[in-house]
Amino acid sequence: MMKNILILLGLVLSTAVFSQDYKKKIAKSSCDCVKSIKTEGKTNAAITSELGVCMLKAAMPFSKEIKKDYNIDPTADMMDSSKMEQLGIKMGILMAEECQEEFLKMAQFSNEETAGSESSELLINGTVSKIEKENFIIFHVIGENKMLNKLYWISSVDSNLDLPKEYQSLQNKKVNISYFTMEIFDPKINDYKTLNIISTLKTE
Numbered sequence: 001m002m003k004n005i006l007i008l009l010g011l012v013l014s015t016a017v018f019s020q021d022y023k024k025k026i027a028k029s030s031c032d033c034v035k036s037i038k039t040e041g042k043t044n045a046a047i048t049s050e051l052g053v054c055m056l057k058a059a060m061p062f063s064k065e066i067k068k069d070y071n072i073d074p075t076a077d078m079m080d081s082s083k084m085e086q087l088g089i090k091m092g093i094l095m096a097e098e099c100q101e102e103f104l105k106m107a108q109f110s111n112e113e114t115a116g117s118e119s120s121e122l123l124i125n126g127t128v129s130k131i132e133k134e135n136f137i138i139f140h141v142i143g144e145n146k147m148l149n150k151l152y153w154i155s156s157v158d159s160n161l162d163l164p165k166e167y168q169s170l171q172n173k174k175v176n177i178s179y180f181t182m183e184i185f186d187p188k189i190n191d192y193k194t195l196n197i198i199s200t201l202k203t204e
Contacts, residue, residue, distance in 0.1 A: 027094040129141065
């Protein structure tokens with residue numbers, strides 16, 4: 001997704017997509033969120049996912065306007081990877097005009113190879129005890145140590161399943177999951193909290 005965004009960055013200076021107020025609000029909100037992202041000690045995948053979350057959170061309040069202009073509904077199409085990629089490109093263009101330097105700085109993490117990044121990913125083998133639907137899909141997984149773990153499906157996941165169509169069938173199934181941790185700001189508690197973000201999900 002980020003490579004496509006970078007290709008389009010050169011077009012933003014001559015485009016007129018910022019004429020509508022809601023787009024300016026999305027751009028400012030996304031940029032403010034991105035500027036608060038802490039990159040130290042995080043993998044490129046984690047940083048890229050946080051950038052995507054910033055875009056999505058900024059777009060949500062304007063779902064009706066986005067659906068009208070782009071035929072993409074951020075609330076209804078969240079599990080459609082193709083439409084979410086399209087939305088990411090469009091939101092990236094808006095951000096590039098508002099805070100081009102900051103956005104380029106964040107975007108480069110998606111294209112750089114960081115030595116040892118794979119070792120930062122965590123693994124869990126266990127059974128899905130519950131599937132929760134909030135803003136994102138949350139898998140409650142009981143690991144081999146009998147402890148409960150909450151894992152969030154936020155970005156693209158490498159899987160042997162067609163997850164958008166089959167994820168509900170994972171109830172009470174054994175799974176192997178790779179994930180990384182990400183710190184986000186939760187306005188409900190007015191503080192940061194750490195989420196476990198799924199990168200790979202395979203069934204046994």
